[in-house]
Amino acid sequence: MFCFQCEQTAGGTGCTTMGVCGKSNVTADFQDELTGALIGLAKAAGNSGRTKKSDELILSGLFMCITNVNFDNEAIEALTNEIKAEKASLAPGCTACSSHCGGTDDLDMAQLWSGDEDLRSLKSLLLLGMRGMAAYAYHAYVLGYTDDEVTGWFYKGLTAIDFEQDAARLLELVMEFGQINLKCMALLDKANTEAYGNPVPTEVTNTIEKGPFIVVSGHDLYDLKQLLEQTEGKGINIYTHGEMLPAHGYPELKKYSHLKGNFGTAWQNQQKEFLNVPAPFLFTTNCLMRPMPSYADRVYTTAVVGYPEMPHIGEVDGKKNFSIVIEKALELGGYEQDVHMPGINGGEKLMTGFAHNTVLSVADKVIDAVKSGALRHIFLIGGCDGAKPGRNYYTKLVELTPPDSVVLTCACGKYRFNDMDMGTLGGLPHIMDMGQCNDAYSAIRVAVALAEAFGCGVNDLPLSIVLSWYEQKAVCILLTLLSLGITNIRLGPTLPAFVSPNVYKILVEKFNIMPITTPEQDLAAMLK
Structure with a gap:
C-alpha cells in the first residue's frame, strides 16, 4: 500500500x-x-x-x-x-477490441x-x-x-x-x-x-439527559432529519457528535424538541468518549474509527460509510429505515441520570448557527466597528481536528486573540476552543461557529461581502486565515481559497506530505502560504 x-x-x-x-x-x-x-x-x-x-x-x-x-x-x-x-x-x-489504445x-x-x-x-x-x-x-x-x-x-x-x-x-x-x-x-x-432554513444562532448543551438516546455523527443533515422524524414521540433523545453540531442552528431541524444537545467533542476522541455508553451511534459520513469492544455492538453505518461486521443501513426509494437503531436505543435505555460532558476547556455550553445569513444581516455594524476601530481584526481559524500533537496551538491562538477582534470558525477543529466563553464585541460573540467544513463557504461569502463594502480586495481586509487540516475536504477548501487569490494563509499542524518541495515553492511564491509557528509569533505577525 x-x-x-x-x-x-x-x-x-x-x-x-x-x-x-x-x-x-x-x-x-x-x-x-x-x-x-x-x-x-x-x-x-x-x-x-x-x-x-x-x-x-x-x-x-x-x-x-x-x-x-x-x-x-x-x-x-x-x-x-x-x-x-x-x-x-x-x-x-x-x-474485445484488437487495436488496444488504452483509452x-x-x-x-x-x-x-x-x-x-x-x-x-x-x-x-x-x-x-x-x-x-x-x-x-x-x-x-x-x-x-x-x-x-x-x-x-x-x-x-x-x-x-x-x-x-x-x-x-x-x-x-x-x-x-x-x-x-x-x-x-x-x-x-x-x-x-x-x-432546513437559514441557520440561526443557537446555544447547545453538552448535558446528556437520562433515558434512551442516539448519537449521530458525520455531516449528513438529511439522515439526521429522517432519524428525527422516525424517533418523534418515542421517548428517545437525539444528540449530535462532531461535525453534526451545526445541525442545531437549522430551523427545520431544531424544531424537533428531542434534538437535545451535543455529545462529546471531535471525532478523534470517540474511542474514549464512547466507552461503555448505553446508547447506539450512527455514522452518516466520515470520521469513523475502529470501534472499541465496549461499544462495537452499538455502532451503525449508512451511506458510503462502512466497517466490517457493523450493521449498515441502506436506502430504499430515497428513504432509510432506522428501526434497528431505535430498537437498540430502547434496549440500552440510556443513562439513569443526567450526565454532563464538558468541552475540552471545561465549558458546558456551545454556540453555533453563525452562517453567512446571520453575519451579513449585521454587516453594517461590522463595517462601522472596523471603521471606528472598535473591531481591530477578524480571524478565520478553522478546519479539521486530529490526534497528532501540536493542535493545542489553535486553542492557545484563540486564547491570545485580542478582545477587539472576532474569531470565525467552522469544521471540527473548533472543538479545541468552542466551549470557551470569551465575551462579546458589539453584541456578537468573540467566537462565531459558522458550521461544518463545507460551511467555509459562509466565511468566503462574508469576506467577499466585506471587501466589496470597503472597496478593496479580500487580502486588504483586517482578516487573517489560519487553517488546520486532516483530510481531503480541507484540501478542496484550501484550493478554493487559493483560486480566489487569497494570500498569507497559515496551515498546520504540518504541511501535506503530498505537496512536493517544488510545488510547495510555487504555492509560497504565488500565495505566500506558510506553516504555522507558535501562537505568539503568528499572532504578532497577523496584527502588524
Whole structure:
C-alpha cells in the first residue's frame, strides 16, 4: 500500500504497511483499485457520454475513499464491480477490441504513487480535492440538487490524472478546480438552507439527559432529519457528535424538541468518549474509527460509510429505515441520570448557527466597528481536528486573540476552543461557529461581502486565515481559497506530505502560504 492523503500519515511521508487511520494494506489496495476504476469510467464517459448512474458512482466512489469513511473490503469491492460494469456498458466494444489504445483502461494507481514527484503532487492535489468535493456534491445530491458543471468536472479531473503529463497544465487545473469547488459549496449551501432554513444562532448543551438516546455523527443533515422524524414521540433523545453540531442552528431541524444537545467533542476522541455508553451511534459520513469492544455492538453505518461486521443501513426509494437503531436505543435505555460532558476547556455550553445569513444581516455594524476601530481584526481559524500533537496551538491562538477582534470558525477543529466563553464585541460573540467544513463557504461569502463594502480586495481586509487540516475536504477548501487569490494563509499542524518541495515553492511564491509557528509569533505577525 501507499497512502499519504491525511495529515497523520506515517512519518510525515506515507503509510506503507498499515494506515494510521486504521485501514489495512488490503483495504488501501481495494481503494486504489476503486479509484483506478473511476478513472477508467471517466475516460469511457468522455467517449460515450455520462449517465445518471455514472454520475452517482463517481460521487459515491470518490467519497468512499476519504479518510475514515469505509474500512469494509466487501463494500469497496462491490462498488468497484458496479463501476466496472457501468464502464463496460458505456464502452461495450473496448474489452474485445484488437487495436488496444488504452483509452478506457482503469489506472494502476501504483503508476501514480511511484511516478515523477511533482506530477504526483499535482495529480494528488486534484484527486484528493475531488474526493473532498464529492462529499459536498453527494450531500447536495441526496437533497435533489445538482450542478452540471460541477458533476462534469469530476470526469475532466479524473481523466487528467491519467492523461495529463504537463506540470503547468496540471497547476492550471488545480486552480480551476478551486473555482468549481466554490460552486459546489454554494450548491450545498443552497440545498441545506432551502431544505432546513437559514441557520440561526443557537446555544447547545453538552448535558446528556437520562433515558434512551442516539448519537449521530458525520455531516449528513438529511439522515439526521429522517432519524428525527422516525424517533418523534418515542421517548428517545437525539444528540449530535462532531461535525453534526451545526445541525442545531437549522430551523427545520431544531424544531424537533428531542434534538437535545451535543455529545462529546471531535471525532478523534470517540474511542474514549464512547466507552461503555448505553446508547447506539450512527455514522452518516466520515470520521469513523475502529470501534472499541465496549461499544462495537452499538455502532451503525449508512451511506458510503462502512466497517466490517457493523450493521449498515441502506436506502430504499430515497428513504432509510432506522428501526434497528431505535430498537437498540430502547434496549440500552440510556443513562439513569443526567450526565454532563464538558468541552475540552471545561465549558458546558456551545454556540453555533453563525452562517453567512446571520453575519451579513449585521454587516453594517461590522463595517462601522472596523471603521471606528472598535473591531481591530477578524480571524478565520478553522478546519479539521486530529490526534497528532501540536493542535493545542489553535486553542492557545484563540486564547491570545485580542478582545477587539472576532474569531470565525467552522469544521471540527473548533472543538479545541468552542466551549470557551470569551465575551462579546458589539453584541456578537468573540467566537462565531459558522458550521461544518463545507460551511467555509459562509466565511468566503462574508469576506467577499466585506471587501466589496470597503472597496478593496479580500487580502486588504483586517482578516487573517489560519487553517488546520486532516483530510481531503480541507484540501478542496484550501484550493478554493487559493483560486480566489487569497494570500498569507497559515496551515498546520504540518504541511501535506503530498505537496512536493517544488510545488510547495510555487504555492509560497504565488500565495505566500506558510506553516504555522507558535501562537505568539503568528499572532504578532497577523496584527502588524
